[in-house]
Structures are given as structure tokens and as C-alpha cells.
Amino acid sequence: MAIAACGQAPDAAPTESASTAAGGSSESTSATTADGDVNKDFLACLVSDAGGWDDKSFNQSAYEGLNQAVADLGIKSNTAESTQTSDFAPNVDSMIQGGCGLTIGVGFLLAEPIAEAAKNNPETEFALIDSSFTDASGNAVTFDNARPLLFNTAEASYLAGYVAAGTTKTGAVATFGGLPIPSVQIFMDGFADGVAKYNEEFGKDVKLIGWDKAEQKGTFAGTFDEISQGQTITEGFISQGADIIMPVAGPLANGAATAAKAHEGTMVVWVDSDGNQSAPEHKDVILTSVLKKIDASVADTVALAAKGQFTNEPYVGTLENGGVSLAPFYDFDSQVPQEVKDGVKKLEEQIIKGDLKVESPNAPK
Structure with missing residues (x-):
């Protein structure tokens, strides 16, 4: 990217x-x-x-x-x-x-x-x-x-989508990308499936804004360079009711975090690195991170x-070899329901064992 x-x-x-x-x-x-x-x-x-x-x-x-x-x-x-x-x-x-x-x-x-x-x-x-x-x-x-x-990364993003759907207070979560390329869209695919899994398991109807996996269409900034675009897109999602946003756009995540800070109760899901450690200035709004062990x-x-x-x-x-993973919830641990934590642990075990296949048209071939 x-x-x-x-x-x-x-x-x-x-x-x-x-x-x-x-x-x-x-x-x-x-x-x-x-x-x-x-x-x-x-x-x-x-x-x-x-x-x-x-x-x-x-x-x-x-x-x-x-x-x-x-x-x-x-x-x-x-x-x-x-x-x-x-x-x-x-x-x-x-x-x-x-x-x-x-x-x-x-x-x-x-x-x-x-x-x-x-x-x-x-x-x-x-x-x-x-x-x-x-x-x-x-x-x-x-x-x-x-x-x-x-x-x-679809495997770890699946867990993040499940957590986001189980933690949202507004019933809406969102994601956006920098450019529409496979290494970006694979995150969004997993996130979408994780939200869907939570809805199926708990009989909920949490809405996902910004990505349609079936159509492979969604919201993209068209850049990885302009941090302000991350803030603008996130503000738009918040106005539509989303309170947890996953930006898959490199530095634009900083813009997303800035927008989240301006709206109490709004959180972001970081990607690639552990945002709590790599961007500690934003840890007050980072729910978790989808880690890619580059x-x-x-x-x-x-x-x-x-x-x-x-x-x-x-x-x-993969999750099995530790090449991707979901970061801890840190200061937000108490805000993630125990049933969601238990569900994530179970889903991770199923993915690692091969009992659950997280599929994406953007997955490594």
C-alpha cells in the first residue's frame, strides 16, 4: 500500500x-x-x-x-x-x-x-x-x-468485526480503505464476515457501513497520503450512526482517530501494527488492532x-502461524462483553483448527 x-x-x-x-x-x-x-x-x-x-x-x-x-x-x-x-x-x-x-x-x-x-x-x-x-x-x-x-488478514479481521458488532452501542460499525487493492479489501472482507457472524449468532442486526463484500464495493479515500481524508470519511460514518470504524488506509487512520476523539464513545480498529503501541497518542480511542506481522x-x-x-x-x-492476530483490548477491555470475548476465543480456535474457513476473493493464492 x-x-x-x-x-x-x-x-x-x-x-x-x-x-x-x-x-x-x-x-x-x-x-x-x-x-x-x-x-x-x-x-x-x-x-x-x-x-x-x-x-x-x-x-x-x-x-x-x-x-x-x-x-x-x-x-x-x-x-x-x-x-x-x-x-x-x-x-x-x-x-x-x-x-x-x-x-x-x-x-x-x-x-x-x-x-x-x-x-x-x-x-x-x-x-x-x-x-x-x-x-x-x-x-x-x-x-x-x-x-x-x-x-x-481476513482471519484476524473476522475476529475484529465480531468484536465491533458485539461492542457497538449504536448498532452500526464501518470500514473504509485507502485504495481498492487486494491487500486492503481482504481486511474489509474479514471484517464484514465477522459482523455477519455476530448477527447470526446473537440474532442481532448490526449494520456495516462502507463495504459490501458480495459486490466488492465500498468507501475508499483514493489515497494513503492525505490524512485529512481519513477524518472526513470517519466524520461521515459517524453522522450515519457508526461508533466503531476500521480504517484500512495507513496514515489515514490518524485522521480517523482524530474524528473519533471529537465524538464521545466512538472508537477505531487499527490495522497492520498494534496501534496502542505504535500510535499511543490515539490509544484512548483504539478498541483493538488487526495485526499483520510484517x-x-x-x-x-x-x-x-x-x-x-x-x-x-x-x-x-495466518492465525495458525502467528503471522496475523488480534491485539488486546487494553483500556477498553471492560467495554467488550464477556460473551463476545468468549466467542472470539472460540472462533479463533475454530479457524486455527480449520473447522471455520474465512473466505475472501482477495486472500493470498
Whole structure:
């Protein structure tokens, strides 16, 4: 997803190699040691989606995963921060020319430049967050040197929708997206099904505003950059009676939280990161968060590459493997009915066991 910068930058900065910083050798520093041994000269690199590393969401989580890998493995890293879509291809190329053994693109919108780079640089390794690779006709393609990092967030969003429906005081909840892309719509699909499950189980009629799963149509800001759009859309939902809103729009969640604060009793559901920790200034309105462990997937992929064990097998985060999850309710714990907490626990167990299938046309293939 295209994400815009907001708030304070993360404290830890990636380690930049001398060659990339000075525009030096373009020779790849891919892992050449025996399997299992870390190549300390390995250079792992990350290209952001539009915005920056301090979005308190998507890019920041990937950034933190890279930093963790550097700290754990003692390797080198470099990053390229994109501010617009036209930066993507040049930034990916700059990483290759700088000698990166692994270059990771953050987000669906980097699919084309990462795929092109993987095709043209077979001796270098790549990864792409939130998208698989497809050809011009939309058919799935694979590259021996490129790994998709995917997340079935519909599973965790299902639980969030159930909680929202069981906690609302007005009988209406809402969700909106930044752009109508699969990695956004999958959250909205799960949320819709979770609301429907609560209604079915308790004989209620909680209304969902902003998304029609069957029609795959809903409310989108058309951007991930303009925080004010999140506030405007949320104000509109509140005027329609919604008191719990899930923005799937990166930094626009900050705008949604601002709107919620102006209306007592209104809450938001954060996505990607644990908003209570990544955006503590908004914790007074964050009911829970749908977590996508981007940081862990990045750290894992970097470790494999640095040990000479890189694989193109897709990583798919699920409730079962901990790649996605629902955050605690923190200060709102007392406001979530016990029957809803019990229901969430039971549903999570059913999903993990495979007894309950959360389906979405936007799920990782």
C-alpha cells in the first residue's frame, strides 16, 4: 500500500553500507557461506511504498523488521524511501546497483518494479510484501529469486468485526480503505464476515457501513497520503450512526482517530501494527488492532538470505502461524462483553483448527 509519513521517525536507522552510500561497487553481496552460517558482509535492502518509514503502520513495521535482522545477524543494510510512485523503479534499481543481496519492496504497488528487477537480475534475491507476482493478464508467475510475503488478514479481521458488532452501542460499525487493492479489501472482507457472524449468532442486526463484500464495493479515500481524508470519511460514518470504524488506509487512520476523539464513545480498529503501541497518542480511542506481522516476515526472509537458504516459497501469515492476530483490548477491555470475548476465543480456535474457513476473493493464492 502507498503510505505517507507522519509522526516521529523510528529511533533506529538502518545501517548503510559504504558502497551504497558512496555509489560504489554494484557487485552483489549475496550469501556465499555454507548453509546455516551468516554472511556478515550480506547487504539486505528495503524500498518503501510512497511516504516514509515513520507511518506508524505498514512501512514502519517492515523497517523495524529489517533493523531487527541487522541487530540479530550482524549484517549490513540500506534503504530507499519513496515519496511517489515514480520513485519505485529507480529506488529498486539503486539498491541493485548498490550491491544488495536481497531487496524487499514494501507493498502491492511495488509488484511491477520488483518483478522486473527479479527477471533481469537472476543472481540477486528479492521479496515483495503483500502481493504475489502476476503477468500482464493477471496470471500468477513465479521467479526462482523472488519471494512473496503475504498475509491472510481476513482471519484476524473476522475476529475484529465480531468484536465491533458485539461492542457497538449504536448498532452500526464501518470500514473504509485507502485504495481498492487486494491487500486492503481482504481486511474489509474479514471484517464484514465477522459482523455477519455476530448477527447470526446473537440474532442481532448490526449494520456495516462502507463495504459490501458480495459486490466488492465500498468507501475508499483514493489515497494513503492525505490524512485529512481519513477524518472526513470517519466524520461521515459517524453522522450515519457508526461508533466503531476500521480504517484500512495507513496514515489515514490518524485522521480517523482524530474524528473519533471529537465524538464521545466512538472508537477505531487499527490495522497492520498494534496501534496502542505504535500510535499511543490515539490509544484512548483504539478498541483493538488487526495485526499483520510484517516485521517478522521481513526478519525471517533476511535471515534465510543471509544464511544462503533463500527460498521463493511464499510466506503466508495466518492465525495458525502467528503471522496475523488480534491485539488486546487494553483500556477498553471492560467495554467488550464477556460473551463476545468468549466467542472470539472460540472462533479463533475454530479457524486455527480449520473447522471455520474465512473466505475472501482477495486472500493470498
